[in-house]
Amino acid sequence: MSPTRDEGTLPTEDLQFQRLDALFGSFVREDYEQFLAGCAEDLVLNVRGSAGLATMVPRFQISQWHRSSKHLAGGALRSSVCFILVRDHVGIVVLTHVIDRDGASLRYETVNHCTLRGDRLAAWFSYPMNAADYEEAWGLPRKASPQLAL
Numbered sequence: 619m620s621p622t623r624d625e626g627t628l629p630t631e632d633l634q635f636q637r638l639d640a641l642f643g644s645f646v647r648e649d650y651e652q653f654l655a656g657c658a659e660d661l662v663l664n665v666r667g668s669a670g671l672a673t674m675v676p677r678f679q680i681s682q683w684h685r686s687s688k689h690l691a692g693g694a695l696r697s698s699v700c701f702i703l704v705r706d707h708v709g710i711v712v713l714t715h716v717i718d719r720d721g722a723s724l725r726y727e728t729v730n731h732c733t734l735r736g737d738r739l740a741a742w743f744s745y746p747m748n749a750a751d752y753e754e755a756w757g758l759p760r761k762a763s764p765q766l767a768l
Contacts, residue, residue: 634704634734641739642711642730646697650681658738665744666752692757694718700727707734712747717755724755 637656644652657677667673675683688695694717701712711730716723726746733741746752753759 631704631706633737634707634709635702637734637737638702638704638709638711638732638739639699642699642702642713645684646699646713648684650684654680656737656739658735658740661739661742663742663744666746690756691717692719708732709734713744715755724751726751726755728752 641653641656644650644656654677657680659677661677661680663675663677663680663683664672665675673683695715696718697713697715699711700714701710703710709732711732713728713730714725715728716725718724726748728744729747731741731743731745732739
């Protein structure tokens with residue numbers, strides 16, 4: 619049985635879900651103005667860079683970073699929101715990304731760990747769900763798997 623609530627009032631987690639859904643929906647539609655309006659001024663995106671190291675992207679550079687990523691993809695880069703889970707002020711957003719290049723569609727997913735402060739995105743960490751899929755999609759050299767010495 620769900621808890622009772624006042625008419626017209628949503629529980630905090632429902633509101634946080636709606637915020638993340640709207641926020642990342644605007645991001646994948648490339649509506650950067652709406653996306654950035656939902657972000658804290660001090661937001662820094664931490665994302666895997668092309669060298670496999672973390673890249674820190676401050677809020678004011680997120681739209682430029684995303685546009686350059688689309689250019690670096692060497693083809694069409696499409697993203698969509700796949701899944702959202704919210705608990706308290708923390709959300710997990712799974713994004714699916716498809717790069718269409720040279721007649722092939724390369725797909726990978728990212729897990730995005732988000733922290734909300736009030737109604738604003740305050741922290742965002744983005745990780746590839748599967749490193750091999752990410753590397754293939756971006757044309758990165760595969761890293762050798764560690765070998766155990768016996």
